[in-house]
Amino acid sequence: MYWERVTEEIYVFTSERYALVNSVAFLTTEGIIAVDALPFPAEARMIAAFLGQQRDGRFHSLVLTHYHMDHAYGLFAFPDHLDIISHDLCRQKLLEVGETSLMEARQNDPTFDEVQLRLPTITFNEGEILLRAGDKTFRLLRLPGHTADNIGVFYEEERVLVTGDAVMAIPIIADGDWRQELQTLHAIKEMAPETMIQGHGEVILRGEVQVILDRYINYLERVEEQARQVLAEDKPRITIRDIPLETCGLERVPLGIASHRLHVANILTVYDCLKAERDAT
Numbered sequence: 001m002y003w004e005r006v007t008e009e010i011y012v013f014t015s016e017r018y019a020l021v022n023s024v025a026f027l028t029t030e031g032i033i034a035v036d037a038l039p040f041p042a043e044a045r046m047i048a049a050f051l052g053q054q055r056d057g058r059f060h061s062l063v064l065t066h067y068h069m070d071h072a073y074g075l076f077a078f079p080d081h082l083d084i085i086s087h088d089l090c091r092q093k094l095l096e097v098g099e100t101s102l103m104e105a106r107q108n109d110p111t112f113d114e115v116q117l118r119l120p121t122i123t124f125n126e127g128e129i130l131l132r133a134g135d136k137t138f139r140l141l142r143l144p145g146h147t148a149d150n151i152g153v154f155y156e157e158e159r160v161l162v163t164g165d166a167v168m169a170i171p172i173i174a175d176g177d178w179r180q181e182l183q184t185l186h187a188i189k190e191m192a193p194e195t196m197i198q199g200h201g202e203v204i205l206r207g208e209v210q211v212i213l214d215r216y217i218n219y220l221e222r223v224e225e226q227a228r229q230v231l232a233e234d235k236p237r238i239t240i241r242d243i244p245l246e247t248c249g250l251e252r253v254p255l256g257i258a259s260h261r262l263h264v265a266n267i268l269t270v271y272d273c274l275k276a277e278r279d280a281t
């Protein structure tokens, strides 16, 4: 794991073991607000221990951007009494699939034996949550598309947006909805954050924010084009496997994960959806 200080009072922790997934901490005069935790227990414990030495070890609350294990598992390492804030659907999803997928993860890798699943204790559905902690104001807002439950945390005073997986080094919509994701990316463009902390990958600073968002919007539009083309030309579904990432305007995804596989899953998801819509008419 490595960590970076974005400002005096914002830390980003990045997993070297899993797809450069990020965990973020805001230091406020009323304690620390941590957003997401990394999946592997050793890394999560290091973060919790490090933060426990800041601000007299006082925490304010935890935020979970969405239910995926790489963001949720590490929460076990933080003090038990803390509230976890998320969208309603995040809690629902964890209730539905959390324990089963944790059992599978433990079978594949016993280091997950240590993980205890924690459920969100404060949730919201429509609108936003305004969180005031000492000198800082945070807006928790819906950023769906990667998943239906994904939320972001916007730190107003410095215009820093933690996006969850609404923004990541390759947009992934196979467990979500690409149209919703496109809307979300446009909405983030309009918010025009000064700094964007993605779910996976490096922190994006001022001049880069709009450029990167345009790149991801363009990527998803091209994914849709490719899917439409396969459908229109009645090509076999399997040909989607041969469409390279570059065709959709992304060159290299520095996450250390199988980006081609994720990219193909994106096109397949869009294709299946468009086909179902066509067949229904």
Ligand SMILES: [Zn+2]
Binding pocket: 066, 068, 146, 165
């Ligand atoms: Zn995710």
